[in-house]
Amino acid sequence: MAVAPPLPVCPAPPPTMNPTLRDRFDRLTLRLAELDATLSDGQVTADLKRYRALLREQSEVQGIVERWQRYRQREADIAEARAMQAADDAEMAAMAADEIAAASAEMQRLEAELQAALLPKDPDDERNAFLEIRAGTGGDESALFAGDLARMYLRYCERQRWRTEVLSQSDSELGGYKEIVIRVEGDAADGVYGHLRFESGGHRVQRVPATESQGRIHTSACTVAVMPEPDEAEEITLNPAELRIDTFRASGAGGQHVNKTDSAIRITHLPTGLVAECQDDRSQHRNKARALAVLQARLRDKEQGERAAKEAATRKGLVGSGDRSDRIRTYNFPQGRLTDHRINLTLYKLQQVMDGDLGDVVAALVAARAAEQLAELETGR
Numbered sequence: 474m475a476v477a478p479p480l481p482v483c484p485a486p487p488p489t490m491n492p493t494l495r496d497r498f499d500r501l502t503l504r505l506a507e508l509d510a511t512l513s514d515g516q517v518t519a520d521l522k523r524y525r526a527l528l529r530e531q532s533e534v535q536g537i538v539e540r541w542q543r544y545r546q547r548e549a550d551i552a553e554a555r556a557m558q559a560a561d562d563a564e565m566a567a568m569a570a571d572e573i574a575a576a577s578a579e580m581q582r583l584e585a586e587l588q589a590a591l592l593p594k595d596p597d598d599e600r601n602a603f604l605e606i607r608a609g610t611g612g613d614e615s616a617l618f619a620g621d622l623a624r625m626y627l628r629y630c631e632r633q634r635w636r637t638e639v640l641s642q643s644d645s646e647l648g649g650y651k652e653i654v655i656r657v658e659g660d661a662a663d664g665v666y667g668h669l670r671f672e673s674g675g676h677r678v679q680r681v682p683a684t685e686s687q688g689r690i691h692t693s694a695c696t697v698a699v700m701p702e703p704d705e706a707e708e709i710t711l712n713p714a715e716l717r718i719d720t721f722r723a724s725g726a727g728g729q730h731v732n733k734t735d736s737a738i739r740i741t742h743l744p745t746g747l748v749a750e751c752q753d754d755r756s757q758h759r760n761k762a763r764a765l766a767v768l769q770a771r772l773r774d775k776e777q778g779e780r781a782a783k784e785a786a787t788r789k790g791l792v793g794s795g796d797r798s799d800r801i802r803t804y805n806f807p808q809g810r811l812t813d814h815r816i817n818l819t820l821y822k823l824q825q826v827m828d829g830d831l832g833d834v835v836a837a838l839v840a841a842r843a844a845e846q847l848a849e850l851e852t853g854r
Contacts, residue, residue, distance in 0.1 A: 540590070543583060550576045555573070602670075614691055615694060674801035675802075716743065719738070
């Protein structure tokens with residue numbers, strides 16, 4: 474007597490997308506139709522800036538809509554396969570089960586891509602960055618730690634093949650820096666500011682200082698500020714009447730020219746008291762341009778910080794506001810431990826991190842921010 478083949482195992486149910494997200498994708502489909510209609514009108518080319526902006530938006534939205542349409546097609550494929558399973562045909566049911574499994578796997582991949590595509594993109598993420606490190610509490614040990622942080626970031630940038638230049642520095646007597654400003658440059662696709670932005674805040678170190686004779690562990694701190702470099706195409710919007718510009722002779726190595734020429738520039742923004750200086754170049758003109766760019770970045774950062782502080786009064790972000798008063802990370806040398814307090818990340822590879830191996834830390838912070846943004850999308854906030 475022939476034995477009937479076993480019925481196929483029913484695969485796991487396909488993923489079901491959050492209704493809020495489904496509504497967003499449906500609205501983007503309508504938006505794509507609007508963009509197509511607008512761009513097909515020859516009059517839009519009269520405004521070149523608007524035309525380019527619409528083209529960029531069309532390209533971004535089209536990629537999302539194509540994935541959404543594929544997602545919905547696979548939903549329809551699963552519905553058809555389930556109808557096939559209802560037929561009294563074991564071979565047909567087996568084929569349907571395979572189709573459901575394949576479609577479900579593709580839907581999971583598409584949903585992850587769609588969610589990632591919806592995350593808000595900060596246009597500043599693609600910019601170059603100014604990295605500013607200042608010694609804080611702890612005296613000479615804080616300045617030494619500022620030097621260690623500068624070395625850590627420079628090595629990390631070297632690993633990323635980013636270009637760096639020190640715009641200004643104030644050396645401490647025993648080594649390290651009271652303050653140092655570094656410009657970090659990469660290609661747009663590198664996302665320099667997007668990778669470094671979460672380094673802003675208070676960095677605390679626990680270790681036995683080189684100046685400690687009794688072997689006691691001290692706690693010191695530095696502050697780090699990461700600011701996007703202003704676009705060169707944008708005009709410097711600073712009011713000349715609100716600026717005080719001083720020239721002085723650059724310190725440090727540089728040869729006879731540095732010692733004899735007042736090429737270094739210090740610019741003070743009188744209303745806020747913010748100061749930027751640059752002494753890296755022998756040209757006073759180029760130093761002035763760089764100092765103005767740093768000052769504008771600091772003013773912009775100050776305004777964003779004030780807005781973030783107001784927003785934080787109602788909701789605190791997972792990775793923090795980037796406020797300088799936030800203690801974001803602790804470097805514990807006796808235990809070889811690094812702890813990022815914003816995401817409860819602890820790594821026992823402190824020496825590797827100090828040698829520039831920041832990849833795990835940066836990736837964890839970027840992922841945490843993406844998860845936070847996704848949660849906001851799903852709740853409709």
